[in-house]
Amino acid sequence: MPEDQEVHRGLEGVIVAETKIGFVDGQNGRLVYRGYDIETLVNNSTYEETSYLLINGNLPDRAKLSGYLAELKTRRKVPGKVLDFIDDYAGTSHPMSDLRSALSVLGSMDKDTVMPNLEKQKSMGIDVIARTPVLVAAIKRKWEGKKIVEPSEDLGFSANFLYMSNGSKPTKEQEKVMDTCLILHADHGSNASTFSSLVTISTLSDIYSAVTSGIATLKGPLHGGANELALETIKKVGSPDNAEKVIGDMLARKEKVMGFGHRVYKVYDPRARILKEFARSITKKSGKDNLFATAEAMEKAMINKVGGKGVFPNVDFYSGMVYESLGFQDNIFTPIFAVSRASGWIARSLEYLADNRLFRPKAKYTGETGPREYIPLDKR
């Protein structure tokens, strides 16, 4: 057996592909999609434009954008059988399990999922981007024991998602906040869920399967689940006056404070900086100012105590209170992440397919080399 096998646990630091889609600059606190800083996209574009940019490489002109918007709208319609599936099975496990299974059911109704060409893969990808929010809204309603709402013909992506989720049209501000959250979560380097989408697509599987892999991987608390826990911690702290002491006690017990720290960002996460300002204004309007004030006091205490180690708020710290102010219960936070990240998973899967190489890493064998003697069952 060869002895020169260095093990890269978790593939940390291993470069597995080239990409032109997105870049995370952890030292300077920049997140870049196709050359555009995230702040530029949040200030000037919409989620639909950003999704088009990620998939196609450039921002759309007016004609291309209206074509893309029309496609996303017409493809919103989800077959009744998938909604029946949600009605029958959702509401007991976790909404991420419901979403993973519902998307899989949707994929099993597509007749072209065997060796699809690139064009068909892209078309499936647009179906997935258009329909994932419809599935999440239906799952949310089922968890709340409410009737599923039909998509609106005339609302944009984020407004329709809020409308289907809450049963009423959002205000312009709520629409903008939702849209911003979707732009901020659309792509983020070679993270675990993006990597699992690439592994799946590299077998020449189909986009439904690649996104289903992404959702399955995003579900875990080490990846998509931290926003739920961050909000829970802020609520436990309860008031700005408690922040200094609670944070001090948590750090003394060597506990990790959820919503802080990042494997790549060692400065303030640019997504958290943007979300913080939206959180400030939306919590004020929804009467949750105390939640924001508590979070801000926790941030101050954390930066004082561990900022020197490169620990700052990450995207999950302020997003939970924003989602709650928009009417979402905490177990829907990660499914919202999936609605947005679908664009990143699909853009990167299509990019990878264009120059495909089957993933096939190795594991270092540390078991017995044998040959062991086989002992019959009645003699063991």
Ligand SMILES: CC(C)(COP(=O)(O)OP(=O)(O)OC[C@H]1O[C@@H](n2cnc3c(N)ncnc32)[C@H](O)[C@@H]1OP(=O)(O)O)[C@@H](O)C(=O)NCCC(=O)NCCS
């Ligand atoms: C995301 C995370 C796994 C990154 O970990 P990492 O890059 O391996 O960072 P490290 O664990 O090496 O942390 C470096 C130091 O900062 C401390 N630190 C990092 N994140 C911390 C946190 N959230 N709370 C308290 N201390 C933290 C570590 O204890 C370590 O201290 P030490 O050097 O005295 O041992 C980690 O910050 C974490 O668990 N955060 C909380 C969960 C979370 O919010 N996840 C969402 C990420 S988007």
